[in-house]
Amino acid sequence: MLTRIAVFVSGGGTNLQALMDAQKSGIITSGKIELVVSSSPDAYALVRAEKNNISTAVVSKRQLGSQESFEKKITEYLDEYKIDMIVLAGFMSILSAEFTKKYANRIINIHPSLIPSFCGKGFYGLRVHEAALQYGVKVTGATVHFVNEIPDGGEIIMQKAVEIEDGDTPEILQKRVMQQAEWIILPKACEMVSKKLMEENKNAALWD
Numbered sequence: 713m714l715t716r717i718a719v720f721v722s723g724g725g726t727n728l729q730a731l732m733d734a735q736k737s738g739i740i741t742s743g744k745i746e747l748v749v750s751s752s753p754d755a756y757a758l759v760r761a762e763k764n765n766i767s768t769a770v771v772s773k774r775q776l777g778s779q780e781s782f783e784k785k786i787t788e789y790l791d792e793y794k795i796d797m798i799v800l801a802g803f804m805s806i807l808s809a810e811f812t813k814k815y816a817n818r819i820i821n822i823h824p825s826l827i828p829s830f831c832g833k834g835f836y837g838l839r840v841h842e843a844a845l846q847y848g849v850k851v852t853g854a855t856v857h858f859v860n861e862i863p864d865g866g867e868i869i870m871q872k873a874v875e876i877e878d879g880d881t882p883e884i885l886q887k888r889v890m891q892q893a894e895w896i897i898l899p900k901a902c903e904m905v906s907k908k909l910m911e912e913n914k915n916a917a918l919w920d
Contacts, residue, residue, distance in 0.1 A: 713913060715743035715906040718795040720803035721750050725757025726890060727801035727822055727898055732764050734899030743906030747793045749786060751805045767793065773805055783811045796909050799902055800859060804836065809861035819859035820905055822898045824889050826871055827855040831864035841882040841889070850876055852885065854893035856901035870901045 719728050728748060734740045748761035753770045761768045769789045773782040782805070790798070800821040812819060823831055823840070829852075830843045844852045853873040858866035872893040876885065 715796045715909045716746045716794055717743045717797050718747040719799045719801050721755055721757035721801055722752050722804040723755055723802050725760045728757045729760055730895035739899045740903045742910045812860050821859050822894050823855045823864050826853045833863050838882045841885040856897050870897045872897045
């Protein structure tokens with residue numbers, strides 16, 4: 713039985729697109745995206761999901777008023793769709809220790825640097841690339857890691873390096889890191905974790 717995946721998004725959904733494309737091309741074979749959860753009703757990622765006939769849900773922390781209510785609503789959707797695994801793909805909300813503990817080793821995230829460089833609280837989006845350029849590093853990249861209670865602090869699953877070029881701006885670098893690293897390693901890591909969870913579920917079923 714395939715691992716049932718939920719992808720959490722907040723914006724344009726380019727990493728979601730990479731995952732959906734990987735599903736179609738046979739890179740992801742052990743899991744299936746069943747649900748896309750967005751923290752914003754305006755996220756273009758929702759349009760991408762609907763075009764691919766994937767169910768969507770919008771859960772706004774601002775509307776629900778508290779972290780507890782926000783995560784309770786998300787959990788209701790995850791239970792409804794019997795989700796086994798969560799992929800954070802440009803999801804801009806921090807998840808609590810209680811939530812990450814509940815889904816230990818079942819949540820993965822893509823971060824646009826080579827962790828432990830330029831990561832942790834406050835490092836997201838263009839800020840990461842701005843910091844890399846300001847520091848003058850010659851190589852950056854992307855990291856897929858498990859999610860725990862520490863921002864960008866979970867075990868690393870996969871990394872890919874990207875060279876910084878003369879004349880790079882944060883925007884140019886962001887695009888290159890996406891194309892040369894994020895869109896390649898996120899689907900591969902998703903398949904790796906999906907496969908492991910699928911085998912665990914199969915073994916659990918044998919012992920039932």
